[in-house]
Amino acid sequence: MAVSARPRRSVLYMPGSNARALEKGRSLPADGLILDIEDAVAPDSKVTAREQIVAALDEGGYGPREIQVRVNGLNTPWGYDDVVAVAKSRADAILLPKVESPETIRQVAAIMQAEGAHEDMRIWCMMETPLAMLNARDIAGAHPLMGGFVMGTSDLAKDLNCAHTRDRLPMITSLGLCMLAARAFDLAILDGVHLDLSDEDGFAHACQQGREMGFDGKTLIHPKAIAAANRAFAPAESEIAWARKIIAAHEEATAQGQGVVVVDGKLIENLHVVTARRLVALADSIAVMSAQD
Structure with a gap:
């Protein structure tokens, strides 16, 4: 599980x-x-x-x-x-x-x-x-x-x-x-x-x-x-913004056939994107939970 x-x-x-x-x-x-x-x-x-x-x-x-x-x-x-x-x-x-x-x-x-x-x-x-x-x-x-x-x-x-x-x-x-x-x-x-x-x-x-x-x-x-x-x-707003930024950049690079991309001078690979997606999912879940409570 x-x-x-x-x-x-x-x-x-x-x-x-x-x-x-x-x-x-x-x-x-x-x-x-x-x-x-x-x-x-x-x-x-x-x-x-x-x-x-x-x-x-x-x-x-x-x-x-x-x-x-x-x-x-x-x-x-x-x-x-x-x-x-x-x-x-x-x-x-x-x-x-x-x-x-x-x-x-x-x-x-x-x-x-x-x-x-x-x-x-x-x-x-x-x-x-x-x-x-x-x-x-x-x-x-x-x-x-x-x-x-x-x-x-x-x-x-x-x-x-x-x-x-x-x-x-x-x-x-x-x-x-x-x-x-x-x-x-x-x-x-x-x-x-x-x-x-x-x-x-x-x-x-x-x-x-x-x-x-x-x-x-x-x-x-x-x-x-x-x-x-x-x-x-909870993820900080700066962490969420960075996560969304590298996800978008990596998706764009992947569409162009590239496996890695440099964002703000930092090399971004798939492993970084996996972590970023997890963080964004957590932030989204916290927002949904706060709205339900």
Whole structure:
């Protein structure tokens, strides 16, 4: 499955046990929401959270936002029932926590198919343990229903016993391994959360680093970060203009039988045009999503 141009600049975690948060999610300018039944929900509230999420999705009103539901692991008392319930819902994806092997994806895919999940529903995986990093390739290619990775950098840092530095050098190998695996199998990939809500400069730096590395967007823990993430992961007007310029120039050169063209002193080949078309498609999708919201 090829990665679509669907915007995923900002994807906000929201606890399924908080009915007001589920309602607020319908009006937030985030590209996506992760409705959570796992870490953000206490054990005695998990069944309620599951029921509230399914009811909210049945009610609808989330517009063009991509909705993932993070379920509990299959090895927990709630995991199987979570997957069954979400498979029957209108969610876009089931997000699995602490995935470490392809077998987990295959088990969930079998449940989804048995429960009649809609054909566009995908499986996403939280990548948050050392073993997940080492098995990223096998996880990415585990099943045709795979849709993407979400980096769980907080749990990963805990397991690595490493520091959360500004440049994230202690976990750069892990981020890179997951990026390679995701792109090798045409999956989307979202960067991990930034925990210090008061550190706006640090958040901006993390977003810039994430975009430079190739992440599609940033997962968030508070609505106040949505606008900054949307700006950071959206193509700038200058980038869009340049992309359209080289696409037009390359098309003209191709019509004249030329494989390359020089634009403003820069050699433009087909590989540059592929990147430019992807960027323009993303910009167009963002414009359409903004108009629908």
